[in-house]
Every structure is written in structure tokens, then in C-alpha cells.
Amino acid sequence: MKKNPQNRVGIDDMALYIPQLYLSIEVLAKERGIPFEKLSKGLGLDKIAIPDAHEDAATMAANAAAEIIERNQLNPKDIGRIYLGTESALDGAKPTATYVLEMLRRKYKKQYGVDCFQNCDVVDLTFACVGGVDALQNTLDWVRGNPDRIGIVIASDIAKYELASTGEYTQGAGAIAMLIKQNPRLLVIEDTIGVATQGVHDFFKPKRSFSKEALIEEILQLADIKDISATDILAKLPDSLEIHSILGENDQSLYLHKDTPIFDGPYSNQTYQNRIREALLDFRKKRVAINELTEEESILKHWSRMIFHLPYAAHGRRIASEIFMDDLKLSGDWAAFAQENELLMPQKEAFEQQDAYEKAYGLFLRSITKTGLYKAFVKEKLYQAEATSAQVGNMYACSIFLALMGTLEADYLEGNELGNKKLGCIGYGSGSKSKVFEVNVQPGWRAVVEQFNIHKKLATRQEIDYATYETLHRLQRSNSVQAAITGFKLDRVSDEPLRKGARYYSWRTGEQD
Structure with a gap:
């Protein structure tokens, strides 16, 4: 084209x-x-x-x-x-x-x-x-x-x-x-x-919900106030659909968006x-x-x-390191590279636990980064x-x-x-x-x-x-x-x-x- x-x-x-x-x-x-x-x-x-x-x-x-x-x-x-x-x-x-x-x-x-x-x-x-x-x-x-x-x-x-x-x-x-x-x-x-x-x-930044009752209970505990409950305080809120305060919001829970992620x-x-x-x-x-x-x-x-x-x-x-390996495989250069650097890729079927395989594979990829060819690749590109x-x-x-x-x-x-x-x-x-x-x-x-x-x-x-x-x-x-x-x-x-x-x-x- x-x-x-x-x-x-x-x-x-x-x-x-x-x-x-x-x-x-x-x-x-x-x-x-x-x-x-x-x-x-x-x-x-x-x-x-x-x-x-x-x-x-x-x-x-x-x-x-x-x-x-x-x-x-x-x-x-x-x-x-x-x-x-x-x-x-x-x-x-x-x-x-x-x-x-x-x-x-x-x-x-x-x-x-x-x-x-x-x-x-x-x-x-x-x-x-x-x-x-x-x-x-x-x-x-x-x-x-x-x-x-x-x-x-x-x-x-x-x-x-x-x-x-x-x-x-x-x-x-x-x-x-x-x-x-x-x-x-x-x-x-x-x-x-x-x-x-x-x-x-x-990685995400969701809307996070906090119930009014839980927030009031936390404040009461911090203030060491024991003669009134969160339920008592909520009962004192005006029975109105008009919103005049934070606790007066119509929703049972308050929603918070934070700039910091989960x-x-x-x-x-x-x-x-x-x-x-x-x-x-x-x-x-x-x-x-x-x-x-x-x-x-x-x-x-x-x-x-x-x-x-x-x-x-x-x-x-x-x-x-992984895309570096993939590229060597596609170009037919991986076998010689792996042999020269004594790299042995872990086989998934040899591991009973997925976590163990992933750890071994991660270490294998890290070993690629220590080779001379990879270091030259990093320096050049x-x-x-x-x-x-x-x-x-x-x-x-x-x-x-x-x-x-x-x-x-x-x-x-x-x-x-x-x-x-x-x-x-x-x-x-x-x-x-x-x-x-x-x-x-x-x-x-x-x-x-x-x-x-x-x-x-x-x-x-x-x-x-x-x-x-x-x-x-x-x-x-x-x-x-x-x-x-x-x-x-x-x-x-x-x-x-x-x-x-x-x-x-x-x-x-x-x-x-």
C-alpha cells in the first residue's frame, strides 16, 4: 500500500x-x-x-x-x-x-x-x-x-x-x-x-462510599463521647428533602472521589x-x-x-526484557542467544503452583537484563x-x-x-x-x-x-x-x-x- x-x-x-x-x-x-x-x-x-x-x-x-x-x-x-x-x-x-x-x-x-x-x-x-x-x-x-x-x-x-x-x-x-x-x-x-x-x-480511582452512621461513630469515638449514639444524631437531622449541610445530603452514604489511587x-x-x-x-x-x-x-x-x-x-x-526475547525469537536469534548466556526458560507445566511459576519466570526475565546484548540494547535505544x-x-x-x-x-x-x-x-x-x-x-x-x-x-x-x-x-x-x-x-x-x-x-x- x-x-x-x-x-x-x-x-x-x-x-x-x-x-x-x-x-x-x-x-x-x-x-x-x-x-x-x-x-x-x-x-x-x-x-x-x-x-x-x-x-x-x-x-x-x-x-x-x-x-x-x-x-x-x-x-x-x-x-x-x-x-x-x-x-x-x-x-x-x-x-x-x-x-x-x-x-x-x-x-x-x-x-x-x-x-x-x-x-x-x-x-x-x-x-x-x-x-x-x-x-x-x-x-x-x-x-x-x-x-x-x-x-x-x-x-x-x-x-x-x-x-x-x-x-x-x-x-x-x-x-x-x-x-x-x-x-x-x-x-x-x-x-x-x-x-x-x-x-x-x-490501578483505579473509584468513587468511595462512607455511611453517615459510620462517620458519626468514628467522630464520637475520637471525642470519647459515650452518652449519645450515631443513630440518635441521625434522628435529629431535619426531615426535609432540602439540602442545607453535609449530613443533610439525601443519600444514606456519602461518596468521595480521591486523587490518590487504589x-x-x-x-x-x-x-x-x-x-x-x-x-x-x-x-x-x-x-x-x-x-x-x-x-x-x-x-x-x-x-x-x-x-x-x-x-x-x-x-x-x-x-x-520480554519483548526483547520475543523479537529475538521472531528473527531466529533466540536459540543462540540463550545458549551463549546459559538461559533456561522455566516451563509452566513443571510447576504445581501458578505463583511459583510466575516467580521463576520473573527471575528468568531479569536474567535477560543482565546480558551484554540487552545492556547494549538499553544503552542504544x-x-x-x-x-x-x-x-x-x-x-x-x-x-x-x-x-x-x-x-x-x-x-x-x-x-x-x-x-x-x-x-x-x-x-x-x-x-x-x-x-x-x-x-x-x-x-x-x-x-x-x-x-x-x-x-x-x-x-x-x-x-x-x-x-x-x-x-x-x-x-x-x-x-x-x-x-x-x-x-x-x-x-x-x-x-x-x-x-x-x-x-x-x-x-x-x-x-x-
């Missing part, structure tokens, strides 16, 4: 927004009694990007979008859509993208008119950490239909875990905006996408590994069907770099993405795009030539789904990447101590940590009856908070 050269679509430019605050992993490790080397060398962690009190997924997304608009001198009236991939939504019905749109409209209304974004389509897409890839794929298909279409895709998230949980040290935050056009300067993306989906509960780390690693393997096989099958790959051809050798969703910096190198991820932490839907930007900037700074090279991108979202796609780096990529300024953005941040981190995590601060703010800021959340929960923002240019 021949490709239409006039119908090439992809990413023309990318912009990264990172919160100006960070917590050192060394500080957190000391506070939690965890050996720093375990997090630094084992997981590749160094710093956690921490949102200030005035920041949320909407402000970060708007800041990234504004950089794209201004650097490319875009007229907002020419932007046909702004699609947001996030799992940090601010409302159960109103898309977070509408807050982004309104912030941008207010910022640019004097220059382009009050209705400058009136005909722009916006929506949120949510599928854990792969929502940004979904937004990208959707917008690529839309842009492919008309050369005049221009879209912006944003991934924006705050990766927040409970204090002292096993996910706490992988936290992070930020947003990445991408300009999507035909004939892009940076990356062309073909429409072949490998997909694998399965409904599982490895998660099973080992199980999530397993589902990640399974889905990316299945999606990669689906990608191969589709490429073979259109004669762009042979049955025996190595897809990993086809890619100059591999871009993974990185929950932590070293995750790519730790998770890629994976390591470029790790340095930036280590300085920011997990960004959920942004993570794969941070790995992409970090790789491009690392190669730019090292003087490597990526023009006309192909990069393999492997996304994953818990719940669970993986998408695999290929990007073709354009000859003029260096002129775009030199404007990323990732290293400069990382170098100008403000370190905070543990006490400040905890107050931000607990949402105990009303004032920002930063002395002066440049960018979008959450001003207030309404408490008015017909606007309760509505959020209001402003643009600041270095003013004191």
Missing part, C-alpha cells in the same frame, strides 16, 4: 510545563527510612515535581498550550480542537479542557477577540496513563482529513499517591502540549497503531508487561499485512530509539529518556511524551542525527490498555527541538523541604509557596449554591501571590 505524501500528519512542535517546585528523592527517602540507593540506582529516581497550591491539571495544561500558541504565532481562531488526555479531571461532567479553553480565551481576547476560541472543539479523554495517546490518535485522524486543520493535544496530570505508600516516591506532575498538523516539522506518525485492551483492576504494584507491572507485548504483536501483524515488515524482521532493530510510558525512570529497561524522567517523576498521561521529548533533546545535545530515523512508542494505561505506534523524525527536527529548553526549565526550579511538601500534599496551604507567579493561577473555588465547586483562574506575570 502506497502512502500519500500529501497526507502526512504528525507533531509539528511540543511544549513542556513543569511545576516550579520539587522535592528531592533523597529527602523523601530519609524521611521514610528507605535506602536512597534503592530509589536512585534501582528505580532511577532523583526529584519529584510538586504542584504549588495555585496549580492543577487545568493550569498546567493551559501553560503548556500557551507556549505552543506563542512560539508558533498561532491565531486561536485557526485552532480547530484542543483535546486533553488526563486522569486528573476537576469535574465529573464539565471537561477540564473547558477550563483550559477559558483561560486561553481570557489571555488572548484583547489580541484576537473575545470569541477567539468559540469554534474550537474541546474534550477530555481518560484512560489512565494512555489517555494522552488516545487524544493524539484521535486528533491525528481528524487532521488527516483536511490540510487546513490544526489541533492541539495536551496531556496534563498530577501523579499523587498516599503519604508513605509504595507509590509515593514515583509521584510527579506536569503537562505537555503538542501541535498537530499536516506536513509537520518534527515527527510524522503513520496510522498503523497496535492495540491491546483488557478490563482489569491494577493500586496493586506487582499486578500492574504484570498487566503492563502483558499489554505492551500484545500491542506490539498487533502492531507487527498490521505492518506485515501492508508489506511494511516481514514475518522474520526484527521490529526493535527497525527503531533507532524506543519510547516507553515511564512510571519511574528505569521502568523501560526493567520491563522490556532506551537510556536517553531516563534522565529527564528522573528529574520530574511520573506524569501519568504525559509520561510517554516526556520520554519522547527527553530523548529528542538528549540526542540534540549529544549531536546525534535522528533525521529520517524511526522511533517506536509504547504507551500503557492501567485498567488496562497499551498502544504501540511509530514516529518518523523529520530532517528539520533540530530546529524544533532546540526550542524545548527542558534542561533550562529543570534547572530553574525551587527545592522545597519535607514539611512544605507534606502541607501541599495534605492540601493545607491556601497561599502559594512561590513568591512570584508567572503563568495561569487558580484564584478561587466557588462556594455559592449555584456555582459550588466552580473554579476561577487568572494569568499572572510575576506578581506576588
